[in-house]
Amino acid sequence: MNDTWRTDLLDQLEFYWAAHLMPRLAGLTDDEYFWEPVSGCWSVRPGTDGEYHLEQFSPDPPTPPLTTIAWRVVHVGRDIFGTRARAFFGPTPGPDDADMYDTRHWPEPLPHTGADAIAFLEQAYTLWHDGVAALSDEELRQPLGPKGAAFAEEPMAKLVLHINREVMAHGAEICLLRDLYQAHRDREDPLVAACLAGDAATVAAVLAGWHGDVDVAGVRAARPELVAEAAGLRHWSVVRELVTAGFEVNGGRISALHSAAAAGALDEVRFLVEHGADLAATDAEFGLPPAGWADHFGHTATADYLRHPS
Incomplete structure (x- = not known):
């Protein structure tokens, strides 16, 4: 691991975020955000408590449903960036012993408009980005510990790489859904x-x-x-x-x-x-x-x- 390791890890995410994903999300409408290209999609829906919730099961079904832009935005913002950032870098409203998957780290209401979704992503990205930016190369080498759950022995650098991959994968899916939505509207x-x-x-x-x-x-x-x-x-x-x-x-x-x-x-x-x-x-x-x-x-x-x- 060389002296530029942290910089290289961040550069990869920063470039994707600023040059690829966020420009493609400009102008996201509420209709796009909740658009379901097929029936039976998983999305973000209001529950009996009046709050919006992410539809999901644990473990995933053998063939998970197609998901909406809303689902993927919340997954990226809360599950990939948000809970990890608060678990490792704080501050967090969750218990001290809550691991990086625990959604109690992110109790805020989930976004239910296109504009709120963009702000939500930016907030979560900033928390994760700034936390990683503050790490030294030595801290990147250290194991995740109990907050890493089943990955406790893996180094922080490996989690950073994993999150970069996850964000790029889900970001590409969001962009594809926007393309499909536009093509659908164009045909009308x-x-x-x-x-x-x-x-x-x-x-x-x-x-x-x-x-x-x-x-x-x-x-x-x-x-x-x-x-x-x-x-x-x-x-x-x-x-x-x-x-x-x-x-x-x-x-x-x-x-x-x-x-x-x-x-x-x-x-x-x-x-x-x-x-x-x-x-x-x-x-x-x-x-x-x-x-x-x-x-x-x-x-x-x-x-x-x-x-x-x-």
Whole structure:
């Protein structure tokens, strides 16, 4: 174990938390939080006492039910971070002899809104992170002791590694559930579904009013990134239909112009620029303008045009 052991352990968790998980949880709605993709999911539900409780059995059934985002958020926040942090680093409302699995370490009400869930995760993460950050390398080598229950002889460093893995695994599951929820919602709207499928004929028909039950203005307002999404999928005919119909040309973390530049699609780049695409806009991932994306992917003619449009 070298002098950077604690730093390396924390860096792994910090990077995942700040660069991957928390950005993906931005805007979590209450409907998403409790969404059940199939019947019979385990979730967080109100009990007869009026408080919300995590559905689970011990031991797990042979085939555990699929779980909601709410279930996984509470499991990560309370069971993975919270009870361990309070058991080992304190202070805790639980008994002194309570081990790291004892939920008496975390008696607070469980979150039952999307916004509360984010705050709950941040609170639990901070408790665990700051506790680990205060450990010396020698303390990381020490066995967990009685609070580690069946893992009493294992070193603290091994628990830290285990928690890093657990958070990444459950975090990935939460992100996948968000993706599935969005795909489910997208399929409910004929215009959005057609855009993402690259079905330009249906998009044109909807925009022309042939599907009177579609609220085009509502979609335009609710999905300012729709042009960017279609461009990211290289559905150029859809992009043209949407832009011509007045949809936002500069929406999205990665704009439609960035995607066209990356593809070297010079005709599409010209079309977007002629319809108000921002040549100087930088993407949210690399901080580059569209010309920088064209450079990176080796599209010299496209990059030249973006720097000197005419």
